[in-house]
Amino acid sequence: MKKRLIALSILSAVCFLPQAYAAPKTFVYCSEGAPSGFNPQFYTDGSTFDAAGQAMYDRLVQFQPGETSISPALAESWEVSPDGLSYTFKLRKGVKFHTTKDFTPTRDFNADDVLFSFNRQWKADDPYHKVSNGNYEYFTGMSMPDVLKTIEKVDDYTVKFTLNRPEAPMLANLAMDFASILSAEYADAMMKAKTPEKVDTDPVGTGPFQLVAYQKDAMIRYKANENYWEGKPKIDNLVFAITKDNAVRWQKLQAGECHLMPFPNMADLKAMQENKDVTVLSQEGLNVGYFAYNTTKKPFDDVRVRKALNMAINKPAILEAVYQGAGKVAKNPIPPTMWSYNDKVVDDPYDVEGAKKLLAEAGVKDLKTNIWAMPVQRPYNPNAKRMAEMIQADWKAVGVEAEIVSFEWAEYLERSKKGEHDTLLMGWTGDNGDPDNFLAVLLGCDAVKDGSNRAFWCNQEFNDLVQKAKTLNDQGERAKLYEQAQEVFKKEAPWATIAHSVVYEVARKNVTGYKQSPFGLHQFKTVDLAE
């Protein structure tokens, strides 16, 4: 008996000890800002997408981690009709929604959830449309109300989207955070309980992590979703430690209080690269920092003036001083990592004498103008004031006097939308990896009205090419049109394209499996901590 007991205890020790001592893995991400809320349909900021859309929700399709290509997610497969007007999705079976204290799902994910998630944003008569005073900014911003004709449930696991016009970026749009799938069953239950707004504050998704607690502006705590359809994440707990100041984020990372930080201060980069405890991750950003001429104002309505001023700017020097060399000089409005990038386009050379000659030819003498510099730091432009000073100095060499102007961000946006500027610094980070998201959004004729075309440049040839490309389904055909559009752009020079920046993140050495997103999002389903 005694021997058996000893054997049993040894056996149990061997079997159970490792589990008993496997401490839960908690990954801490020093995020740059607090989420605006937990329903990704409402908001447009990256902090909310990371904390809600990426952590807790899935979409029909997804961007491959670290890439811009689309892969199946809640839809296992899809078919697009030859005319590009209908998209039929076959949904994945056996996908579970999170269980919370208020809600235990009785069924798996199905077509009703897809219908609920889109109808809520689209149909004003949907009972959830006005819940939480929802504004569906991205849904509207991506023109979904104009594009969508119907969304039908064919059967429990088949959904058909019919469009009013062919919209080539449709699939990419459906991979964006606003297209996250929420639970219709949860929504019904909360409506019955007369607490519909809980759908937005106490999220229930199908995503890799489930919300445990949120302490306002301080931290968000999640636990891994054991039933995740791609398999349980490798970490057990995920914590966002909200740390707005980039210098403090860096101190926290060094002290081991977090494992990963985004948006380092470029000035700290060298120290980070020399630090043995951390790894500096970098990826070419899906972005462009540009300098727009207000083409409705004299003399910037003259293409020769724009070209001449472009030629006066020393872009490599800007890249060195403002981006610390981390990026590429831009010649096109879309970044080189994007399909349809036209590498044959030749940039305006840096040629001071040539610029002077061209200005004289255009009859411009003693030009006095202004340069608007953004007051905020962005991955596409880490220091707009410095950039403006460098352009100011470059222009002085060709006899152009420019005054630097800056406003607080809200005012900057408002005034530049009205066209009060002569020239301004701005930029863009792509939403969905589609060239349309740069070329139409920033340079299309419709964008003049919306205020995102801050050069106020409406060129029929360019606009026709971009609009036509949007209606084609063949990527090769589309690419040809976009390549032509980039040639027109270069010829007309509504902007000086400045740079495509490299985006940095810094991780502790023991972080494995993390992939940087080209969209600047942060996703942790593949992340692990080495022992």
Add this chain to the structure above:
Amino acid sequence: MFKFILGKIILLIPTFLGITLAAFLFVRLLPGDPVTILSGERGISEERRAEMIAQLGLDQPVIVQYFTYLKHILQGDFGQSISTHRPVVEEFFERLPATLELAFFAILIAVLIGVPAGIIAAVKRGRWPDHVLMGSALTGYSMPIFWWGLLLIMLFSTILGWTPVSGRLDIINYYFDPVTGFMTVDAWLSGQEGAVKSALHHLILPSVVLSTIPMAVIARQTRSAMLEVLGEDYIRTAYAKGLPTWRVIGIHALRNAMITVVTVIGLQVGSLMAGAVLTETIFSWPGVGKWMIDAISHRDYPAVQGGLLFISMLVMLVNLIVDLMYGWINPRVRDGK
């Protein structure tokens, strides 16, 4: 006493109305609006913009908006935050305990160090302790908070590893649901071993940083108040009676100097709220200061209005308490003599 309190409270009503108007106008005087900020680099069509402006009630004339706002606040409705779609009252009061906790520890440090430092400097007037203490006070007073905070983090957290960099608790090892919002109290209620220590540990640097300026002001004011009192005849009389020095200074002089000191402490509450904005940003402290900054940059009108109103009410409340304390310290004030 009752009449005294009532009088003070009645005086608060016009102040309150003035604040609502100032808060309301101030945020609207800023160029840009919530819709512009929301659309960012993307821009927004005129129709959609008009629709959203109308949805937020911002298409009405400002005077109409103001009276609607006033009517709502009298009914206890402070509106909904534009960025989060949640009631402003909830948003504010969820964050207030964090600020109060920080401010409490900061003022505690400021008083515990500032008052004795002021007394010592006064008693040793013109000698080296006076020079050292007042020199330090001047340095503390002139210190840019942001730089000072980062400097302390680099020294005590990164290099020496004595204190945490930021946050309110060691989030890897402790987790519990908030009950009161005061981390030290919640940590104690949670019963988790070491949680209270962790919460206090996290409070050290931010409260030292926040206390720096009030501490300097308190030390300087205590010194000058004490110097004035120490020159009075009754102090000489007290010494002449043969009372020990600690009694003369600690009881006879300090009690009269306290009126000035308490006033200064009361006034510091306002500057403490202002300092909290920066301190909270450096230490990722989830209080109302940080929240207000975000609300202003997002042109979240209801949040800014509500926040300004609540903070002003808080400062008014503290000043009321200070007024009442005068009465307690010096009965002549209470009796209107």
